[in-house]
Amino acid sequence: MSGFSVLLKKEWRENSRNFKVLWIPIAFIIFGILEPVTNHFLPEIMKSVGNMPEGADFQWPEFKGEDIFSSLLGQYQFIGILIIVLAFMGSISGERKNGTATLLYVRPLSYGHYFLSKWLVTNGVVLGSVWLGILAAWYYIEILFNHVDAWEVFAFIATYSIWIVFVVTVVLALSAWLPTGGAAGLAIFATLIFQIIDSLIGTYWTVSPWKVAIYATYWFQPNADMSDLWMSIIITVLFIIVLIIFGSSMAKRNASKTTV
Amino acid sequence: MSELATIPWNLIMPLLVLQLILMIVALVDVIRHQRTNGPFIMWIFIIVLGNLIGPIVYFIFGRRQA
Amino acid sequence: MTQLLQVVDLTKKYGSTKVVDTVSFELEEHTSTALIGPNGSGKTTTLSMLAGLVPQTSGTLQFQSTARQDIQSIIGFLPQYPKFFSWLSALEFTEMAARLSGVETRKAVMEAKKTLEFVGLGDSLSKKTGTFSGGMKQRLGLAQAIVHKPKLILLDEPVSALDPVGRRQVMNLLKEIQQETTILYSTHILNDAEEMTDQLLFLRQGKLVEQGSLDDVRSRYAEPRIIIEFEKEQELQRFTEMAPWHVSANGLTVAIDVLTEGVGMPAIIALLHGQSFLVRKIERQTASLEEIFMKVAVI
Numbered sequence: 001m002s003g004f005s006v007l008l009k010k011e012w013r014e015n016s017r018n019f020k021v022l023w024i025p026i027a028f029i030i031f032g033i034l035e036p037v038t039n040h041f042l043p044e045i046m047k048s049v050g051n052m053p054e055g056a057d058f059q060w061p062e063f064k065g066e067d068i069f070s071s072l073l074g075q076y077q078f079i080g081i082l083i084i085v086l087a088f089m090g091s092i093s094g095e096r097k098n099g100t101a102t103l104l105y106v107r108p109l110s111y112g113h114y115f116l117s118k119w120l121v122t123n124g125v126v127l128g129s130v131w132l133g134i135l136a137a138w139y140y141i142e143i144l145f146n147h148v149d150a151w152e153v154f155a156f157i158a159t160y161s162i163w164i165v166f167v168v169t170v171v172l173a174l175s176a177w178l179p180t181g182g183a184a185g186l187a188i189f190a191t192l193i194f195q196i197i198d199s200l201i202g203t204y205w206t207v208s209p210w211k212v213a214i215y216a217t218y219w220f221q222p223n224a225d226m227s228d229l230w231m232s233i234i235i236t237v238l239f240i241i242v243l244i245i246f247g248s249s250m251a252k253r254n255a256s257k258t259t260v
Numbered sequence: 261m262s263e264l265a266t267i268p269w270n271l272i273m274p275l276l277v278l279q280l281i282l283m284i285v286a287l288v289d290v291i292r293h294q295r296t297n298g299p300f301i302m303w304i305f306i307i308v309l310g311n312l313i314g315p316i317v318y319f320i321f322g323r324r325q326a
Numbered sequence: 327m328t329q330l331l332q333v334v335d336l337t338k339k340y341g342s343t344k345v346v347d348t349v350s351f352e353l354e355e356h357t358s359t360a361l362i363g364p365n366g367s368g369k370t371t372t373l374s375m376l377a378g379l380v381p382q383t384s385g386t387l388q389f390q391s392t393a394r395q396d397i398q399s400i401i402g403f404l405p406q407y408p409k410f411f412s413w414l415s416a417l418e419f420t421e422m423a424a425r426l427s428g429v430e431t432r433k434a435v436m437e438a439k440k441t442l443e444f445v446g447l448g449d450s451l452s453k454k455t456g457t458f459s460g461g462m463k464q465r466l467g468l469a470q471a472i473v474h475k476p477k478l479i480l481l482d483e484p485v486s487a488l489d490p491v492g493r494r495q496v497m498n499l500l501k502e503i504q505q506e507t508t509i510l511y512s513t514h515i516l517n518d519a520e521e522m523t524d525q526l527l528f529l530r531q532g533k534l535v536e537q538g539s540l541d542d543v544r545s546r547y548a549e550p551r552i553i554i555e556f557e558k559e560q561e562l563q564r565f566t567e568m569a570p571w572h573v574s575a576n577g578l579t580v581a582i583d584v585l586t587e588g589v590g591m592p593a594i595i596a597l598l599h600g601q602s603f604l605v606r607k608i609e610r611q612t613a614s615l616e617e618i619f620m621k622v623a624v625i
Contacts, residue, residue, distance in 0.1 A: 006425045010411070017413035019285055023319050026282050030312055033275050086320045099409035103470060106377045106403040107426040108396065143271065256380045260370060260405050260482070 003110060007117035015125055020087060024125055027083060028076070028133030035072040036140035039063055065145035066220035069156060072137050076130065076160075077213055081191050084126055084164075085171055089184040091118050092175040092251055099259035111252035115176060119244060123168050130164050131157060152219045159216035159229065162236055166209050167191050169240045173247035176254065209236040279312055286315035295324045329390060330355045330478060330508050331376075336385035338371050338532075345371045347532040348385065353478070353525075355390075358500075358509040360519035362619060363529030369512035370406065372529070373480045376510070377403040399428050402476035406483040408467035412456025416447055419455055420469050427474035441473040442466075445499060461492040468496065472503055479503065481511035485518060497521060516615040528622045536622045540615075547618040550584040551611045552594055557604035565603060578606070 015021050063071075092115075095101035104114070134157055141148060170190050174183040198210035206228040215232060218224035286307045290296060296303050296318075303322045307314045331353040338346040346368040353359055361369050374380040376387065378398045389397055410419055420438035429437055442451055445465040450458070455466060464487065471479055484500065485493040500509065501522055513519050519526065526543050528536040536543060556562045556578050565580065566573055571587040573580040582589060591610060598605055 003426055006422055010414075010422055013418070014411065014413060018323065019289060019319065022285055023282060023315065026278050027312075027316055030275060030278050030282075033278075037271065037275065083316065083320070099405070099407070100411050102379065102405055103403075103408060103410070103423065103467075104426065105379055106398060106401065107423070108398040108428065109426060140271065256374075258379065259409070260374055260379060 003108075004113040004117060007113055008121065011117050011121035015121055021125055021128075024083065024087060025129040025132050028080060028129040029136045031075050031079065032072060032133030032135075032137035033140055035075060035137055036065075036068045036144050039068055039071065040144040063145065065141040065148045066152075068137065068141050068145060069134075069148070069153070069220060070217045072134070073160065073213060073217060076133070077195065078192065080130070080133075081167055082188070084167055085184060085187045085191060088122055088126075088168070088171050089175055089187060090180040091122065091172055092247075093178060093180040093183055094175075096254060096258045097180065101255070101258045102260055105255045105258055111255070112248045115172065115244065115248040115251050118172055119169065119247075122172060123165055126164060126168050127161055130161065134160075148220075155219040156216050159219065159233070160213060162233055163209065163212040163216070166212070166236050166240055169243045169247070173243040173250065176247040176250040207231040207235055209239055212236055282312070282315040283307055286318050290318065290322070293323070296322045297324055298322070328355050329353070331390070332386075332388040333376075334386045334388070336372065336375060336387065337383050338368075338375060338380065339383040344532050346375070346382075349529070349532075349534045350385075351525075351527055351534065351537055353508055353510060355477075355508055356505070357524035358504050358511070358522050359525040359527060360523040361510060361512040361527045361529060362514065362516070362519055363512075364514060366531075367529040368532040369529055370482055371532075373403070373482050373510070373512060376478075377401055377480050379403075399474070400477040402427075402471035402474065402479045404464075404467045404471040404479070404481045404484055407487070408463060408470075410455035410458075410463065410466065412454060415452045415454055416442055416458075416466055416469075417451040419466065420473050423470040424473045427476075429474050437473055438469075441469045445469045446495065461488055464488060464492065464496060465499075468499060472507075476507065478508045478510065481509065483513060484511055486513065486515055493518075516619055520615050528619070530622070536618075543618060544612055544615075547613055547621060549613055552582045552584060552589075552591060553579055553607075553609050553611050554582075554594070554598070554605060555579045555607040557606050561604050564601075565598075568601065569597065581611075584610075 090097075092101075095104075134153075138148065138153055171183070171187045174187050174190070177183070178186065195210050195213075198208055199214075202208055202210065209232065211228070212232050215226075215229040218226060218229060287304065290300055290303050290307065294300055303318050306322070307318050310317060329352055333352070334350050336346055336349045337344060349368075349372060351359075361372065363369050371380065375382045378401070387397070389400070414422070417435070417438055420442055421434045424434040424437050424441075425431060439448075439451065442448060445468050447462065447465050447469065450462065455463070458466060464484070468481075468484070471481070481500070485496045488496060497518060500511075503509065504522065509522075520540065523540055525539060526537060527534055528543075536546075538546070554565070556565065559578065562575060562578060562580060566575060569582075571582050571589055573582050582594065584590070595608070597603075598608070
């Protein structure tokens, strides 16, 4: 177990000294605040800038606080996930490529511990960022829109977190398997592009990790059917476990590809 | 312009502060580190002029690791 | 002498290319072995297999009473160009290395400090490795390879990237380390090999083409010659006319091939003395390691 805590410490130092523990939360918080603020002030700003033809009375849709969570989710599902993929695509492949992994791999290392240490710290950074971002958005929603039930918000956050853990696990497993470029490409496909594919042709199935984010917003709808959500969560957790095992064994198999 | 005065700046302020922190951290890092992919003067421009995206793009693509 | 490691028919294939081809040798405890060969002869791959970084295609590595999975804990490895996490300090890195190699948590910091002081980085404990010069990196590399007191230390070209001063210092460190452990190091600098070696292994295109102690190899390849330097050219002339052996002259010196002429030092001295030659210098010369290298390792 001593080896595991050493690796955890190493990962934490890496993420704090390359400022990831700072800039990723700030980025997610900024996006979290921007969503309610722009939605609230956009009508006024448009009016004051005065680009509208004289007499045109534009009817802006009346947003409720719950809708803002959904539109924030839309932001996170694109730019947030892009940040996660790009920030962590080289977590393992980068260490192999630049040769820093060599002095780890010559030691009696458990590759399970090696992968899990990265998985835990990366999830810590990313989940912390997502939570702070959503909480910041919630604060602004309470001020600028309406009161949203706390249990609904927490259920939303908890459900969305499972999807985020899935994304992190995909990125790390691919980084263990492929060189950084390939890992990034495939991770963007598996998390961003497959969402679209899943929403297009996935109407035939209702249980899928790629639907967990949408299902998270169901908590804001009083009469939504939650049965698909639970099955999707179970499937996602299974995917995560399989990907952790896959990532650990790929890290081990590819250890000989480290630059000596 | 009187409408702009009605915007509650105390709500907007945190956004500006966070963006400033992001920019300053990126600038301090790029100047202290001076090891970037591509010319580091270019990265200073990207960080300062790139708004919110500038510092993020620097942290993802500009910073040379290892 | 107890045996530490027996390597039998070690082979590594990449595709159909044999980078290391049925290499067999043994390492005795507390000895140092130099792995010599030109670039691309398989030195790094051999060391990587011993370090557990690269799996061998075939062949066996038999460590003295150690199970395969524990081998890495009794090994220290220094790659030719060691790469460190630039955001860790020298002490943080060495402590991490020690703990990952099984040094107890309580002892790790102390051992790391001691080792860094030993390699001459005592003043740079808290400096980030990213700011280190080439020489400092090599010392840090050495520190992480020995901090857990491994039984076998594998060094890939440990001094070839260093300037003469750094090379001298690292060689002295290695000689000190050598008294407590077993060293296998690769080099293409033969002076280094000559300086610290109990066993020589010559690799050529992945094959082990010669092995043995420095004296063994020398006597096998040596073509000992006796070199005589005269005071004057007339003396040299007189000698070549009188001597019953084939001599090759060059300036004021002549060389006599000991083996082909079947002659020894006493006979030559007797002649020189008896005829009162004016001699400046007389010496027996054996082949240098470099000559052997050119014969053995280069085609």
